[in-house]
Amino acid sequence: MKNEEIQLASRPEGLPDEHTFRFVSTEMPAPKENEILVKSLYLSVDPYMRGRMREGKSYAAPYSIDQVITGGVVGEVVESKSSNFQKGDIVTGMLNWARYQTVQEGIVQKVNPSLAPISTNLGVLGMPGATAYFGLMDIGQPKEGETVVVSGAAGAVGMLVGQIAKIQGARVVGIAGSQEKIDYLVNELNFDVAINYKDADFKSKLADACSNGVDVYFENVGGEISDEVFKHLNTHARIPVCGAISSYNNKELDLGPRVQTILIKNRALMKGFLVSDYANRFPEGIKQLAAWIMAGKLKYEETIIDGFENTPEAFLGLFKGTNLGKLLVKVADPSQSS
Structure with a gap:
């Protein structure tokens, strides 16, 4: 029986494409002592993975060319040589983009x-939720009656941020990119x-929504959207910087308004x-x-794309x-219900 994995074929310039990934057939692995054989059930595709496709120092080591890509995986133990796991256990971890793999x-x-x-x-109960x-x-510390703005508000992190802010009694303004998402944020969340x-x-809609200023800006996208939000910061605003997806595929350094004066004037905290x-x-x-x-x-x-062969498409x-x-x-x- 053959296995299959997805390797990084080349480092993308700009948006990744079909040349970025390579599907490779491999031999079915067998677990050794204290190892388990895991069948992948779900793979996570996340924006941070784009950064790992570049060379150079970052907060996570870059992927290597011709090596399998790794990310969050939920899988099933199909064979165990570990006393801590048995066949049928469902597990999660940072694992390979592969149909099967052995892990310690x-x-x-x-x-x-x-x-x-x-x-x-x-x-929601994994990395995006945390x-x-x-x-x-911890950083935003929303208080009752404050205005919290969330960019990328219909994404895995953003939609949770907005709801948690509502639980804390804040007024929440979400920014997203389609009418479907706008309707969902208002009507469902x-x-x-x-x-x-x-x-x-x-710009005028944002100004109207933030007529009393912005106390917390949860930053997911960067770029011109964030430049506009910064104009409305209140004194002692807090800005948790989670991501800047608008610039991840830029070939040149992302340039924009300098924020130092805004931060000083408002005594605001901006923390990555x-x-x-x-x-x-x-x-x-x-x-x-x-x-x-x-x-x-x-x-x-959850938006679930079916099929291992569609993983690159899902990432894009x-x-x-x-x-x-x-x-x-x-x-x-899963092979069997637990």
Whole structure:
């Protein structure tokens, strides 16, 4: 029986394309002592992975050419030589983009399939959920009655940020890129206002929505959208910087208005962060997120692309804004129900 994996074929200049990825057939691996054989069920595609396709120093090591790409995976143990796992266990971890792989027992964590759909371990109960929770609560610190603006508001992180801010009693303004997303944010997630950044009158709509200024700006996109939001910052505003997806595929250095004067004038805090900064507090965050879901206070969405062969297409969809909520690739169904 053959296995299959996806390798980085070349470093993209600008937007990745079909030449960026390579599908490779490999021999089916066999677990050694203290290892397990994992069948991939869901793969996570995330914006940060674009940065790892570049050479050079960053917060995560770059992918190597002709080597398999790694990311968040939920999988099923199909063979175990570890006393800590048995066949049929559902696990998650940072693993290869491969249909099957062997991993050391300490690399993955067990998932309880009875708590929530297993895919949520790559979304609301995984890295995106923790990113939203800690970025907003630790850096943003929203207070009742404050205005919180979220860019990329219909994405996996953004939609959770907005809802958590509402739970804290804040007024929430979401920025997204389609009428479908705008309607969803307002009608389903109860955002106070949602604005399409593609609208010709985006600037005036933002000014109207932020007539009392912006106390917290959760930054996911960068670029001209954020330049406009900065104009409305209140004194002592807080800006958690999670991402800047608008510039990830730029061939040249992204240039824009300098923010120093704005930050000084408003005594504002702008702080970049990585979700790994909060690794030792993950259980706290995931427990709270799960409690909000159970209480009906927190909704989530998943856009699931079916088929391992469609993984590159799904990844490219991140930069076209095609997804609502967390974007995943479904590789296979579990062999047995747990």
